[in-house]
Amino acid sequence: MSFECDVITLFPEMFDAITQYGITGKANRNRIFNLNTWNPRNFANDHYRTVDDNSYGGGPGMVMMAQPLDDAINQARARQTGAGINKPTVVYLTPQGNRLDHEIATQLSKLPGLILLCGRYEGIDERLINRQVDVEISIGDYVVSGGELAAMVLIDCIVRQIPGALGDPESANQDSFVDGLLDYPHYTRPEIYKDSHVPEILMSGNHAHIRRWRLQQALGRTWLKRPDLFNLKFAHGMTLEEEKL
Numbered sequence: 001m002s003f004e005c006d007v008i009t010l011f012p013e014m015f016d017a018i019t020q021y022g023i024t025g026k027a028n029r030n031r032i033f034n035l036n037t038w039n040p041r042n043f044a045n046d047h048y049r050t051v052d053d054n055s056y057g058g059g060p061g062m063v064m065m066a067q068p069l070d071d072a073i074n075q076a077r078a079r080q081t082g083a084g085i086n087k088p089t090v091v092y093l094t095p096q097g098n099r100l101d102h103e104i105a106t107q108l109s110k111l112p113g114l115i116l117l118c119g120r121y122e123g124i125d126e127r128l129i130n131r132q133v134d135v136e137i138s139i140g141d142y143v144v145s146g147g148e149l150a151a152m153v154l155i156d157c158i159v160r161q162i163p164g165a166l167g168d169p170e171s172a173n174q175d176s177f178v179d180g181l182l183d184y185p186h187y188t189r190p191e192i193y194k195d196s197h198v199p200e201i202l203m204s205g206n207h208a209h210i211r212r213w214r215l216q217q218a219l220g221r222t223w224l225k226r227p228d229l230f231n232l233k234f235a236h237g238m239t240l241e242e243e244k245l
């Protein structure tokens with residue numbers, strides 16, 4: 001059964017980027033995941049198809065109204081229920097959410113499907129979030145101009161974890177973060193590029209040595225670039241991060 005994605009968005013065409021290109025495009029064509037979009041503008045109930053309004057209490061920017069989103073989500077729920085998904089999970093992409101990491105993506109990839117809610121403008125009426133949203137997810141501590149890019153990041157990193165999405169079934173297991181470490185360096189032809197040689201061990205054919213070298217590289221890189229990933233506790237009980245403070 002394919003992973004069923006329903007996205008609530010004012011800009012459905014943006015999602016061509018993942019349904020038509022690269023690994024996610026191929027997974028989509030192979031029915032490993034299925035994506036439907038729902039434009040809240042089609043659920044607006046006035047002549048101008050209004051989906052946003054001023055913020056109560058004042059302040060800059062517009063807020064997305066609850067009703068068009070509510071109706072769009074209910075249609076998406078009905079579609080997923082019709083596709084045999086019992087209680088679809090609704091995810092709202094927002095900088096206020098839980099920070100996305102490999103573990104969260106793995107958990108979400110085990111669900112039969114998701115409804116992803118993409119905000120624009122200053123945000124969404126809080127009452128809609130309280131009524132409909134199960135999980136809030138952020139792709140990092142910065143703000144992008146809408147939830148669409150965040151939803152695509154989330155879908156891409158979920159889809160590549162679904163068995164069969166990657167050509168080589170081992171590839172997903174070799175990704176950075178799967179073992180909690182950064183990736184080791186990669187090389188391809190030519191053997192010498194502008195005076196720089198491929199490390200000799202990779203030409204040795206000794207796979208045990210190559211595995212060990214790659215692990216050393218991954219450990220070294222993680223230690224230098226992202227020591228926080230080790231989450232080490234020292235004798236006095238502090239982590240490296242706390243030590244730095």
Ligand code: ADE
Nearest residue numbers: 093094138139143144150
């Ligand atoms: N929308 C705007 N910025 C975002 C972020 N960092 N994560 C998720 N959704 C967002």
